[in-house]
Amino acid sequence: MKYCVTNCHFTKNRRFCHNIGTPDGEMRLRTAHQLTVDNDGVLDTIALGRVVSRATIVREICHHLAPYQVGEKPINGATVIAKDLTIDSLAIMDMVMELEDRFDVSIPMNVIAEIHTVDQLADTIQDLRAR
Amino acid sequence: MGLFDRHAGLLEAYRTVRTTGQDPFHIRMERVLSPTEAIIDGKKTLLVGTNNYFGLTFDPSCMDAAIEAIRAEGTGTTGSRIANGSYNEHMALEHEIAEFYGKKHCMVFTTGYQANLGVIPGLVGQGDFLLIDADSHASIYDACKMTQAEVIRFKHNDPSSLDARLRRISERKEGDREANRLVVLEGIYSMLGDSAPLKEFVEVCKRYGAYVLIDEAHSLGALGEHGRGLCEAAGVLDDCHFIVGTFSKTLGAIGGYCVSDDPDFDILRVTVRSYMFTASSPPSIVASVRQALRVVKARPELRKQLWDNVATLYDGLAGQGFKLGPEHGPVVGVHLPDRETAIAFWRAMLDAGIYVNVATPPATPNGVSLLRCSLCAVHTRAQLEHMVEVMAGIGRQMGLLPPAKARAASGR
Ligand SMILES: Cc1ncc(COP(=O)(O)O)c(C=O)c1O
Numbered sequence: 428m429k430y431c432v433t434n435c436h437f438t439k440n441r442r443f444c445h446n447i448g449t450p451d452g453e454m455r456l457r458t459a460h461q462l463t464v465d466n467d468g469v470l471d472t473i474a475l476g477r478v479v480s481r482a483t484i485v486r487e488i489c490h491h492l493a494p495y496q497v498g499e500k501p502i503n504g505a506t507v508i509a510k511d512l513t514i515d516s517l518a519i520m521d522m523v524m525e526l527e528d529r530f531d532v533s534i535p536m537n538v539i540a541e542i543h544t545v546d547q548l549a550d551t552i553q554d555l556r557a558r
Numbered sequence: 559m560g561l562f563d564r565h566a567g568l569l570e571a572y573r574t575v576r577t578t579g580q581d582p583f584h585i586r587m588e589r590v591l592s593p594t595e596a597i598i599d600g601k602k603t604l605l606v607g608t609n610n611y612f613g614l615t616f617d618p619s620c621m622d623a624a625i626e627a628i629r630a631e632g633t634g635t636t637g638s639r640i641a642n643g644s645y646n647e648h649m650a651l652e653h654e655i656a657e658f659y660g661k662k663h664c665m666v667f668t669t670g671y672q673a674n675l676g677v678i679p680g681l682v683g684q685g686d687f688l689l690i691d692a693d694s695h696a697s698i699y700d701a702c703k704m705t706q707a708e709v710i711r712f713k714h715n716d717p718s719s720l721d722a723r724l725r726r727i728s729e730r731k732e733g734d735r736e737a738n739r740l741v742v743l744e745g746i747y748s749m750l751g752d753s754a755p756l757k758e759f760v761e762v763c764k765r766y767g768a769y770v771l772i773d774e775a776h777s778l779g780a781l782g783e784h785g786r787g788l789c790e791a792a793g794v795l796d797d798c799h800f801i802v803g804t805f806s807k808t809l810g811a812i813g814g815y816c817v818s819d820d821p822d823f824d825i826l827r828v829t830v831r832s833y834m835f836t837a838s839s840p841p842s843i844v845a846s847v848r849q850a851l852r853v854v855k856a857r858p859e860l861r862k863q864l865w866d867n868v869a870t871l872y873d874g875l876a877g878q879g880f881k882l883g884p885e886h887g888p889v890v891g892v893h894l895p896d897r898e899t900a901i902a903f904w905r906a907m908l909d910a911g912i913y914v915n916v917a918t919p920p921a922t923p924n925g926v927s928l929l930r931c932s933l934c935a936v937h938t939r940a941q942l943e944h945m946v947e948v949m950a951g952i953g954r955q956m957g958l959l960p961p962a963k964a965r966a967a968s969g970r
Contacts, residue, residue: 518925
C-alpha cells in the first residue's frame with residue numbers, strides 16, 4: 428500500500444480523480460486523508476510518490492487521448508498517436524503539458540518529436556521520473 | 559511520391575476554400591489608400607486587420623524621411639552588414655532604440671522573424687534550457703528548432719506552470735555545470751490580444767535565476783507611459799534581459815531588433831546567422847523607422863486614440879454578444895465555432911467592405927477559429943461603430959447571435 432495515493436485534479440471545468448496504483452498497476456481503495464486538491468496541477472503532483480506504475484501512466488495517456496479515438500479501434504500502448512487518432516500536433520503538445528504536471532516531469536519538445544506511440548510516451552515519462 | 563504529396567491535406571483544404579469564394583489567405587489589395595482603407599475587388603474597404611497600430615504607414619514625416627534617404631543613399635544595401643558594412647543610418651537607429659529602452663546595446667535585423675530566429679539560439683545551446691509560452695509566435699517556435707537547448711513549453715500566461723518547470727530543472731541531478739535558463743514571453747499575444755502577467759513571470763524567473771526575453775511585437779507603442787511596451791507598463795524593464803520587437807507594426811515599415819544590457823551582446827553580430835547571411839535593411843526603411851520612433855515619442859496621444867478605438871470595438875462587439883479574447887487589446891479576436899463559419903463570416907464582412915484576418919488552427923491556440931481584428935489609432939469612431947453594426951447583422955443572419963428583438967427584450 429506504500430504507493431497508494433488518491434489524487435484529485437481540477438482543471439477549468441473538468442474534474443479528474445486519479446487512483447495511483449501499486450507498481451503492478453492494481454487499483455486500491457481511496458482514503459479521504461490521502462486527497463490532495465489543487466486547481467493548477469502543481470501542488471497535487473508534489474504529493475505523488477516517486478514510483479508510479481507504468482500501467483497508471485498508460486491509463487492516464489489513454490484517458491487524455493480518448494476524445495480523439497477513431498471509430499471503435501481501441502487506444503492502447505501500440506497506438507501511433509499522430510497517425511491512428513484525430514489529434515493534431517498542437518493538441519499533442521498540450522496533452523503532454525497536462526501529463527508533465529500530472530507526473531511531475533518535463534518532456535523537452537525535441538524528445539516529444541521522437542515519440543510516436545503511447546508506449547513510447549509512457550516509457551519516456553517513466554524514465555524521466557526515475558531521474 | 560510527389561514532392562507536394564506531403565501537403566495533400568492542405569492542398570485539399572485550400573481547394574475547397576478557393577472554389578467556394580474569396581480566399582482569405584490570398585487577398586489582393588488593389589490599391590492601399592491610407593492606413594485604414596484600400597481598394598479590394600474594386601471596392602473601397604475598411605482595413606481592420608493590418609497591425610498598423612499607430613497608422614504611421616502614411617505619416618508624411620516618415621514618408622519624407624524614406625524618400626530623402628533613397629535620394630541620398632540609394633534603394634538597397636545589396637548585402638549583409640558583415641559583408642557590405644553598416645551605414646551610418648543603421649548605427650544611428652541602433653543607438654536610438656537602445657536609448658529608447660535605456661539599454662546599452664541594440665542589434666537591428668531585417669525582420670522581426672529573423673530577430674527571434676537568430677537571437678534565441680544565440681543565447682542558449684547544448685545543456686541549456688529554453689522555456690516558451692505555449693502560445694508563442696511561429697518565429698519563436700522556429701527558433702526552438704535552431705538550438706540544442708532543451709525546449710520546454712509552459713501553459714499560456716501561467717506563471718505557476720513556468721514555476722513548476724523551472725523547479726523540475728533545478729531539482730535535476732545530472733549536469734555538472736549551472737545550465738542557463740531562458741524564458742521567452744510576449745508583451746501582447748497576436749491572436750487574442752491578451753498580455754502576459756509579466757510582473758509575476760519576472761518574479762518566478764528571478765527565483766530560479768532565469769533570463770527573460772520578451773517579444774514586444776504587438777505592444778511597442780501600445781503599452782507603457784513612453785510606449786516601450788509591457789516591460790515598461792509592468793515596471794520591470796530592468797528585469798527583462800532581452801527585449802525583441804518589430805518595425806513592421808506600430809512603426810509602419812519592416813525590420814526587427816533586440817536590445818540588452820549584457821556587455822558581450824555584440825558577439826551575436828558574428829554568430830547569429832539570420833543577421834550575418836541576409837541583406838541589411840535599406841536606407842529608406844531605416845530612415846522611416848527612425849522617424850516613426852520620433853513620432854511615437856512625440857505623440858503619446860496616438861496611444862490614447864488606439865485604446866479608445868479598442869474600447870469602441872471590443873465593448874461594441876461584446877455588447878452584441880460576441881465571444882472575444884479575455885481583455886482589451888490592440889488585437890481583438892472574435893471566437894467563431896469552426897473554420898467554415900469563420901471563413902463564411904469573413905467573406906460576408908469583405909462583401910460589406912470590411913477587411914479583417916481569419917485565423918484557424920494550427921495558427922491559433924487551443925484549436926479555436928477566429929476573426930482577428932487589429933485596431934489603428936486613426937480609425938474613426940464612426941468606422942468602428944459601423945463595423946460593430948455590420949458584424950452584428952452578419953452574426954444574426956448566420957444564427958450566431960440571438961435575433962435583435964430578443965436581445966432588446968432581454969434589456970441589452
Ligand atoms: C509576436 C511576434 N513576433 C515576431 C513577429 C515577426 O515580426 P516581423 O513581421 O517583423 O517579421 C510577429 C509578427 O507577425 C509577431 O506577432
